[in-house]
Amino acid sequence: MGKTKKAAQPKAAADEKKAAAGDGPSTSYDTTLPEKLELARTRVVCGTDMNLHTTSTIAASQWGSLGVDASFDMARFKQDFSIDIKRYEGDDMEFEMKGVSCAVANSLRRIMISETPTMAIEHVYIVNNTSVIQDEASCGVLSHRLGLVPLKVDPRLFQYKAKEDAPSEQNTIVLKLKVECRRLPNGAMENDKVYSRDLIWLPEGSEMPDETSCRFASSQEALVPDGVRPVHDDILIAKLRPGQAIELECHCTKGVGDEHAKWSPVATTWYRLMPELALLQQPRGQIAEELAEQLPGLLQLSGSGENATVAVGDVRKHDKLLEKARRLSGEERYAPYLQLRKIKDHFIFTIESAGAWRPHELFQYAVEVMMSKCDKVLEGLQAFPQRSF
Numbered sequence: 001m002g003k004t005k006k007a008a009q010p011k012a013a014a015d016e017k018k019a020a021a022g023d024g025p026s027t028s029y030d031t032t033l034p035e036k037l038e039l040a041r042t043r044v045v046c047g048t049d050m051n052l053h054t055t056s057t058i059a060a061s062q063w064g065s066l067g068v069d070a071s072f073d074m075a076r077f078k079q080d081f082s083i084d085i086k087r088y089e090g091d092d093m094e095f096e097m098k099g100v101s102c103a104v105a106n107s108l109r110r111i112m113i114s115e116t117p118t119m120a121i122e123h124v125y126i127v128n129n130t131s132v133i134q135d136e137a138s139c140g141v142l143s144h145r146l147g148l149v150p151l152k153v154d155p156r157l158f159q160y161k162a163k164e165d166a167p168s169e170q171n172t173i174v175l176k177l178k179v180e181c182r183r184l185p186n187g188a189m190e191n192d193k194v195y196s197r198d199l200i201w202l203p204e205g206s207e208m209p210d211e212t213s214c215r216f217a218s219s220q221e222a223l224v225p226d227g228v229r230p231v232h233d234d235i236l237i238a239k240l241r242p243g244q245a246i247e248l249e250c251h252c253t254k255g256v257g258d259e260h261a262k263w264s265p266v267a268t269t270w271y272r273l274m275p276e277l278a279l280l281q282q283p284r285g286q287i288a289e290e291l292a293e294q295l296p297g298l299l300q301l302s303g304s305g306e307n308a309t310v311a312v313g314d315v316r317k318h319d320k321l322l323e324k325a326r327r328l329s330g331e332e333r334y335a336p337y338l339q340l341r342k343i344k345d346h347f348i349f350t351i352e353s354a355g356a357w358r359p360h361e362l363f364q365y366a367v368e369v370m371m372s373k374c375d376k377v378l379e380g381l382q383a384f385p386q387r388s389f
Contacts, residue, residue, distance in 0.1 A: 032068055044273060046340040048330030056102055056344050080345075093359035096274065097347045104370075105271050105347045111366040114258040117155045118265045118356045119173055119228075121147045123251040125212055130244045131194075142238065146177075146250055147262045149196050150231040150354040157223055161253045167206075167214035173228055173252035174202040174214065181240035192240055197233035199250065206249060214251060228252075231355030265362060267352040273342035275315050275322050282309055283337045291337065294328060295321050316348075 033041065045052040060071035081099035088094075097105065124143040129135045133142045153173065161171035179198050181191045203224070205216030220228075238246060257264030277298065283291055288308040292301035298318040299310040315322065322340060329338040351359040 033063060033066065037063070037066075042344055043276070044342040044344060046275075046326050046329075046342060048327060058101055058103075086348075088359070091353040091355055091359060093351045093353075093363075095349050097271075097349055099345055100347075101345060102347075105349070107370055108363070108366045109269050109271060109349075111369050112266055112269050112351065112362050113264055115256050115369055116265045116357070116362060116365055117160075117254050117256050118263050118354070119151050119153050119155050119158060119252045119254055120260075120262040121149065121151075121175070121250045122253040122255070123212075125208070125249045125251070127208075127247040127249070129246050129248070131238050131240055131246055132244075133238050142246075142248075145237055147260075149199070149235055149237070150356060151228060151252060152231045152355055153224060153226075153228045155254050155356060158254050160255075167212070167251060169205065169216040169218055169220050169223065171253060172205075172214060173220070174206050175199045175228070175250040175252065176202050176207065176248075177237075177250065178245075178247045179240070180245035181242050183242040189242060193236060194238040194240060194246060195233060196230035196235035196237060198237075199230060201228040202249075203227075206251070208249065212249065212251065265354055265357050267354050269349075269351045269362075271347040271349045273344065274346035274348055275319075276341045276343055277312050277315055277322070277325055278339045278341055279310070279312065280337055280339055284309055287334070287337065291328070291334065295325055297321070298325065 039045070040053040044054055058070075058072070060069065062070045064070075077099060083095055083097050085093065085095040121143075124135075124146055126135050126142075129142065131142075133145070134140070135142045151173070158173070159171045161167070165171060177194070177199050179191050179194045181189060183189055203220040205220075206212045206214035209215045240246070255263035282288075285306045285308055288301060288310045289304075292299045292308075292310050295318070298313050298315065298321045300313050302309050302311060325338060326340045328334045329340055351362055353359045353362060357365070
């Protein structure tokens with residue numbers, strides 16, 4: 001009998017397999033899984049009707065039946081992990097994070113949304129309100145609108161205030177709003193709109209301490225040298241007519257979004273998996289020309305006629321064509337050539353700060369909180385009595 005030789009893989013398929021082997025969760029093994037299992041481990045396959053391989057597991061014994069140890073490897077994690085900032089504009093930041101599981105990415109996202117503190121208006125003491133906006137305890141429309149105004153002040157300068165604590169310069173910020181609408185001699189109206197810029201910081205504390213029980217021992221000017229102001233000056237709070245007025249005092253305290261959304265430091269923060277357009281085999285000739293015409297830029301045409309081929313371009317620059325690529329991958333004519341995938345450990349992260357924190361500070365704080373939680377878990381495990389099962 002003659003010797004059988006292993007068939008050479010097409011170059012596109014070989015490069016694809018090589019790329020997949022370098023991605024995925026940081027484990028202690030060099031990839032020895034069958035190609036289909038390696039694809040399921042590292043990629044989500046985006047079909048026309050449903051997505052495949054959407055789950056991720058990090059169990060060390062996941063591939064034990066195949067003799068593969070999938071335990072965590074710190075050395076490989078350090079080698080694979082990276083953060084690349086793609087855009088930083090004002091309060092918005094977009095970056096790519098590689099080499100972590102979705103559990104880590106989602107934990108960071110949730111910490112930024114619900115466990116990072118800010119200062120927000122908690123109590124509103126109304127002296128006079130003749131506007132049409134209700135201020136009764138049952139409705140509280142005016143108080144609710146004021147509470148959602150984001151404040152430009154570092155919450156790390158202040159302490160949390162418990163219910164039994166008295167307001168002080170260490171745990172409370174006092175703002176004053178006093179606006180009256182009147183008609184000018186020329187017929188125009190003055191102060192017919194109340195904006196967030198009309199909120200005035202009182203560094204010395206409440207102007208009616210007997211009613212609010214708020215007394216500062218010292219001024220906050222030294223504690224907050226940059227002052228306290230709304231993040232945006234043009235937030236509309238109320239509309240007034242001549243003769244109507246609003247006079248009130250706002251007391252701001254420190255809190256987190258888990259208690260109320262007004263303390264959340266982000267407008268939103270989210271992530272998505274890095275998309276990947278894979279060529280299952282190299283299309284040639286007319287098929288290649290058709291695909292390049294359908295997906296201009298995403299697929300780049302080389303050659304012409306029967307020698308025409310395509311190469312995948314930068315998927316980040318052609319996001320709007322990815323859904324079309326998904327649809328084409330389900331058509332009988334193009335299905336043997338295209339497959340839209342997403343890399344399971346490569347995240348495109350976006351942070352939109354509400355203004356109290358810079359976006360990179362939010363991410364850094366979330367990492368510190370996660371580290372402290374891990375330390376608590378380790379302390380608990382060390383305190384747990386060792387048993388032999």
